[in-house]
Amino acid sequence: MSLTEFGLMGEHNRSNWIRLRTIILLRWFAIVGQLGALTVAQWLFDLQLELGLCYLAVGVSVMGNMVAIFVFPENKRLSESENLLMLMFDLLQLCFLLYLTGGLHNPFALLVLGPVTVSATVLTLRSTVLLGGTAFALITALVVWHVPLHTASGQILRLPDIFVFGQWAAISIALIFISIYARRITHEMHAMSDALAATQMALARAQKLNDLGGVVAATAHELGxxxxxxxxxxxxxxxxxxxxxxxxxxxxxxxxxxxxxxxxLRSMGQVGKDDLHMRQAPLSEVIREAAEPHQGRGKEIHIEERPGPGATEAQPQILRRPEVIHGLRNLVQNAVDFARAHIWIEAVWTDTHVSVRIVDDGQGFPPQLIGRIGDPFVRQRRSAADRRSRPEYEGMGLGLFIAKTLLERTGAELNFANGSDPFLPSTEQGERRGAIVEVVWPRARIVSEAGQRGVAMGKNRPLEI
Structure with a gap:
C-alpha cells in the first residue's frame, strides 16, 4: 500500500471512528439538559409551555436511545450515512423543541450549532453542507413560525425585531464559520496523523531492512x-x-x-560489511548508501566531503541509523525529481557539528511555499510546462515531511532555501541555483562513541536474537 493510498483510506474511514455508544451518551446529556430547562422554565419562571408536545419531543429522543441500546451492540461504529441520520435526527428534534418554546427568542437556539460542528469534524463535505443547509433553513423558518412564550399573567416574552435579526445573523454566520474552522483544524490533525503513521511505516521498513542486513552479514561472517x-x-x-x-x-x-x-552469502551480504559496520560508517559512505537508489535516474549526483574550519582531515564515523539513511534518501529523491542534470551533496564536519547540504540545479522551491516545507500533504497547483517535464510526478510534500521527521528525531536541524532568486534571468544565476536543503547535527548526536574517541571499533559482538 502506498503512502498516498494510506492517507486516502484514512480519510474515507474517519466517519467510522465514532461509536454508537458515544452518540447515545451525548444524547442522554442533551435529554437531561432539555428536561432540566423545561422544569426550570415551568416552575421557576412560571412560563406557559406546550408541555405535552415538549415532553413528546424529548420522549422521541429517549425512545431513539432505548432502541439503539437494545437493538445494536455497544461496540457498533456508525457509517457515514448512519452518522448523518443520527445528527439530522438530533437537529430536527432540537428545532422542533425550539419551535414550541419561542423560536429564536429562546437563548438555547445557539445549540443548533452542535450537530453541524460534529458533522464538520467527522463527516464528508457533502454531508456537512446538507446538514448545515438544513440548519440554516430551520432557523430561518423559526424567525417567522414558532409558539410564543407566555407568562402566567398572559404576557408574551419576545425580543425586539432587531435582536431577533441579530440572533438569526449570528447563528447563520456561526454555522458557516465554525463549520469551516472545525473542518480545517480537523483536516490538519488528520493530515498530521496520517503523515506520522506513514513515517512510522517507513521507519519500520527501513529498520527491518537494516536488521536483515545485519543478520545476513553476521551469517556470512560466521559461516565463512x-x-x-x-x-x-x-x-x-x-x-x-x-x-x-x-x-x-x-x-x-x-x-x-x-x-x-x-x-x-556474498551476494546477500552486499548490504553490509559486518555487524559493526551496520552500526557506524564514515560520513561519506552513509551518504553514498542513501543516494545509491537514485544514481541511475538520469541525473548526476556529486558527493563532496571536506572538513570545516579548525577540524581534522579525517571524516567522522557516524551512527548508521535507519532514520538518517531513510531521511537523506528522501531528500536526495526530492532533489533528483526536480533537478535538471546535477545534484551536489556536500558533507562538512567541524569539532562541534556535522552538516550535509543537498543542492540541485533545478528551479528551486516555490517562494510562497518555503515557509510550509516539511508540512504533510502540501500540494502546489502544477503548471502545464511542469506536467510536461515531469508527467509522472505527483508530489504531496509527504516525502519531505517524513525526511524532516526522521532526521529531527536523530537531533538534526533542517533548513530549506533556494540557491538564487528564481525571478532572476538564467544568465545571472549560478550553477547551483536550485533548492538547498541543509541538515545539521550536533557532533555528539550523530558521531559514534568510537568515532568521538578516535579508537578502533573493537571485536565484533555476537548477535543477540
Whole structure:
C-alpha cells in the first residue's frame, strides 16, 4: 500500500471512528439538559409551555436511545450515512423543541450549532453542507413560525425585531464559520496523523531492512570458516581419489556446492560489511548508501566531503541509523525529481557539528511555499510546462515531511532555501541555483562513541536474537 493510498483510506474511514455508544451518551446529556430547562422554565419562571408536545419531543429522543441500546451492540461504529441520520435526527428534534418554546427568542437556539460542528469534524463535505443547509433553513423558518412564550399573567416574552435579526445573523454566520474552522483544524490533525503513521511505516521498513542486513552479514561472517574448511577438505579428497572416479565426482560436487554457498552469502551480504559496520560508517559512505537508489535516474549526483574550519582531515564515523539513511534518501529523491542534470551533496564536519547540504540545479522551491516545507500533504497547483517535464510526478510534500521527521528525531536541524532568486534571468544565476536543503547535527548526536574517541571499533559482538 502506498503512502498516498494510506492517507486516502484514512480519510474515507474517519466517519467510522465514532461509536454508537458515544452518540447515545451525548444524547442522554442533551435529554437531561432539555428536561432540566423545561422544569426550570415551568416552575421557576412560571412560563406557559406546550408541555405535552415538549415532553413528546424529548420522549422521541429517549425512545431513539432505548432502541439503539437494545437493538445494536455497544461496540457498533456508525457509517457515514448512519452518522448523518443520527445528527439530522438530533437537529430536527432540537428545532422542533425550539419551535414550541419561542423560536429564536429562546437563548438555547445557539445549540443548533452542535450537530453541524460534529458533522464538520467527522463527516464528508457533502454531508456537512446538507446538514448545515438544513440548519440554516430551520432557523430561518423559526424567525417567522414558532409558539410564543407566555407568562402566567398572559404576557408574551419576545425580543425586539432587531435582536431577533441579530440572533438569526449570528447563528447563520456561526454555522458557516465554525463549520469551516472545525473542518480545517480537523483536516490538519488528520493530515498530521496520517503523515506520522506513514513515517512510522517507513521507519519500520527501513529498520527491518537494516536488521536483515545485519543478520545476513553476521551469517556470512560466521559461516565463512566452516565453508572454507569444507572446500579445503573436499579439494584434498579430489586429489586422493584420482583412482576412484565415482567418489572423486562426489567430492567435486561437495566443493562446488561450498563455492555456491559462499557466492550466495556474498551476494546477500552486499548490504553490509559486518555487524559493526551496520552500526557506524564514515560520513561519506552513509551518504553514498542513501543516494545509491537514485544514481541511475538520469541525473548526476556529486558527493563532496571536506572538513570545516579548525577540524581534522579525517571524516567522522557516524551512527548508521535507519532514520538518517531513510531521511537523506528522501531528500536526495526530492532533489533528483526536480533537478535538471546535477545534484551536489556536500558533507562538512567541524569539532562541534556535522552538516550535509543537498543542492540541485533545478528551479528551486516555490517562494510562497518555503515557509510550509516539511508540512504533510502540501500540494502546489502544477503548471502545464511542469506536467510536461515531469508527467509522472505527483508530489504531496509527504516525502519531505517524513525526511524532516526522521532526521529531527536523530537531533538534526533542517533548513530549506533556494540557491538564487528564481525571478532572476538564467544568465545571472549560478550553477547551483536550485533548492538547498541543509541538515545539521550536533557532533555528539550523530558521531559514534568510537568515532568521538578516535579508537578502533573493537571485536565484533555476537548477535543477540
Amino acid at each position: 570458516t566452516p565453508l572454507a574448511t569444507i572446500k579445503l577438505a573436499s579439494s584434498e579428497l579430489i586429489e586422493e581419489l584420482e583412482d576412484r572416479p565415482d567418489l572423486q565426482e562426489d567430492a567435486q560436487l561437495i566443493r562446488d556446492q561450498a563455492d555456491r554457498c559462499r557466492d550466495i
